[in-house]
Amino acid sequence: MLGRSSLSDYLFADHDTEPLVDKQLLKDALLASLDDEIASALAAAGEAQATASHGENKPENQYDTLALEAAYLAHGQSERILALQQLRIGLSKWKAPQLGDDDRVQMGACVQLLSDTDAEIHIFIAPVGGRELNLDGQRVLVVNQDAPITRRLLGLILDDEVELTLGGEARTWEVTGLY
Template identity: 30%
Template sequence: MNKKQVHNQLILALEATYQGAVKAAERAYNTATNNENVAENKYDTLALEASYLAQGQAQRVAECAQDLIAFQQLNISAASLKLSVCLGALVLLHDLDDNEKYVFYGPSAGGLKVQFAEKDIVVVTPGSPLGAAIKDRSVGDEISLFIGNKVIEYEIAEIY
């Protein structure tokens, strides 16, 4: 598995998310500032609602920009030199049924999923249950996750 290419794929996905958020923010701003949306009476709240939406979309743009910058600045080469899971690591997990799960241990954007070499790769962060469980672990280590009332077990098969 080529971690550099996976990293590039994640950056492309984050760039697309950022561009989508910018377009949504522009539409919300245009709606909020449109002269046709001026309140006609005290019960007409369309402009107020549109301004709240524009504010939320602007915040989303800022969050997407932070995610993108965090991944662009991530030193994946340094992660490759370590023998344990750290930021920038691509990790292959096996469950008890020997099913594979690829996760990229990233600084943000948890839950982002990309496909590479016909494999789904999901970003996990240190703050997520899986991210916390694999942090600083090595190949061969077994981890257990308690999700709800269910226990999920994995073995770290490889760290790229």
């Protein structure tokens, strides 16, 4: 285990010690999130396949399309499963860079932001986004390289400020940590 009391302590450790962050912790949580999504998609595909092939769902007339619709749904779920599995394979091979105070925000960065109202948020820029991880009580928003927030953050350095709208609220945020 990490030997630290919380993810926050672990992610935002003293800048003068060994690597600032072992991104493997975040990557493992992201992989687990994808595994959960794949499992849900597999279950949905199984249900759709069972519905499509169930004897009671044979069409009684030309307008009875329940079995056909279920078959289309099963096919769509299969394509979704394949896409998720490909994302997972790519993520498992990806190695996030270790960043420090002198670096700029880039792909693989974990950015700590503090708002003008003292709200704090941690953003991890990864190949797979659109997720929120809660690790050891610490909320980490995971975004991909194509997210609008990523485009606003890329290239920033420690102590830079940026206007972001999060949760429907526009605020000024300061980069207070980069790992």
